[in-house]
Amino acid sequence: MNFGPLDKFYTSFAARDIFTKVGLKFIYIISVFLFLLFPGCGKSGESVNSAPVYVTIVSHNETDQRYQRYDTFDGYLQHREALLRICDLINKYNATWDLQTDWRFLVAARQFETEDITNSTDGLNILQYLQSKGVQIDPHSHEKNGYNYADIAYLIESLGVRPSGVVGGFLFDPPINPQNWERFRSPLKGSMYPDWIWQADILWGAATLGHQGQDDIASGIWRPKDIYNFYEDDSESIPYIGGADAINGIVGLRSILSDISQQQTPRGQIYTATPLIVELNFVENGQSEYDNLEAILQELDIYAQNGQIVWASLNQMRDVWTSQYNSSPNIYIPY
Numbered sequence: 296m297n298f299g300p301l302d303k304f305y306t307s308f309a310a311r312d313i314f315t316k317v318g319l320k321f322i323y324i325i326s327v328f329l330f331l332l333f334p335g336c337g338k339s340g341e342s343v344n345s346a347p348v349y350v351t352i353v354s355h356n357e358t359d360q361r362y363q364r365y366d367t368f369d370g371y372l373q374h375r376e377a378l379l380r381i382c383d384l385i386n387k388y389n390a391t392w393d394l395q396t397d398w399r400f401l402v403a404a405r406q407f408e409t410e411d412i413t414n415s416t417d418g419l420n421i422l423q424y425l426q427s428k429g430v431q432i433d434p435h436s437h438e439k440n441g442y443n444y445a446d447i448a449y450l451i452e453s454l455g456v457r458p459s460g461v462v463g464g465f466l467f468d469p470p471i472n473p474q475n476w477e478r479f480r481s482p483l484k485g486s487m488y489p490d491w492i493w494q495a496d497i498l499w500g501a502a503t504l505g506h507q508g509q510d511d512i513a514s515g516i517w518r519p520k521d522i523y524n525f526y527e528d529d530s531e532s533i534p535y536i537g538g539a540d541a542i543n544g545i546v547g548l549r550s551i552l553s554d555i556s557q558q559q560t561p562r563g564q565i566y567t568a569t570p571l572i573v574e575l576n577f578v579e580n581g582q583s584e585y586d587n588l589e590a591i592l593q594e595l596d597i598y599a600q601n602g603q604i605v606w607a608s609l610n611q612m613r614d615v616w617t618s619q620y621n622s623s624p625n626i627y628i629p630y
């Protein structure tokens with residue numbers, strides 16, 4: 296889950312404090328503005344349906360030592376089985392899932408998805424099967440071991456599945472780092488597969504080295520201007536979808552829903568949350584991990600039935616933001 300290279304020097308930076316203050320000031324200005332325009336606005340008991348939070352479950356697999364289990368047939372099959380069970384659970388609650396995969400699982404799938412195996416999934420390999428069940432497949436890359444984001448997209452494509460244009464996790468702090476997310480705004484050439492070109496169109500998961508600093512916790516969608524001005528919108532850049540503290544499950548989402556119900560959030564803006572699950576935990580922890588996920592899905596199902604959340608993949612969120620919110624930038628810090 297560590298989004299960036301681990302061997303680089305990291306300087307902490309109190310982004311959350313700064314942006315919380317900026318966010319509060321922004322809310323205050325907007326509130327005053329709305330009050331001047333519509334006296335009484337904000338007290339009118341509008342339905343919660345007016346500001347749903349768009350939600351998808353995001354999952355990760357990684358490439359470090361723990362994931363060497365993919366190199367063996369049995370290890371791969373265990374992981375495959377876990378993905379199928381997660382899929383059943385997510386579909387049971389009509390939820391959405393963005394599966395974000397790094398290279399090691401994909402290389403294993405290319406090796407082990409033979410006819411014997413695909414017989415159990417309608418003759419489809421695991422990625423094709425999950426996609427047929429509505430799962431969106433996003434590249435996720437630490438850009439190590441010679442694989443960059445375009446290479447991951449190539450590996451997905453080679454399994455007969457069209458990869459999304461989502462950058463599923465990247466290093467944004469310190470601003471100057473080897474990954475340099477600004478390069479995802481241009482077509483990216485593969486490193487292992489230099490004939491392959493991939494164009495990103497969504498950024499997700501802005502993180503710090505080893506998650507040791509202040510990972511982004513914003514909700515909403517905007518277009519980060521550049522590496523030094525991540526929280527400034529620039530219509531020339533590509534959209535970033537905030538996970539609302541994805542790494543901490545639905546804590547951020549609960550906070551936003553509370554703020555919305557207390558009418559403390561700017562209106563007419565898009566809100567997003569993408570609770571993160573770690574695929575390997577399901578293999579290692581067994582039933583308890585499925586129980587945890589089901590508890591989360593049950594809570595989210597209530598919100599969905601109330602109209603407080605809407606399930607949408609990352610691509611669908613971007614499309615809704617463009618078509619229904621006029622690409623209006625929103626950066627909302629949940630706490």
Ligand SMILES: [Zn+2]
Nearest residue numbers: 296297298357
């Ligand atoms: Zn990762």
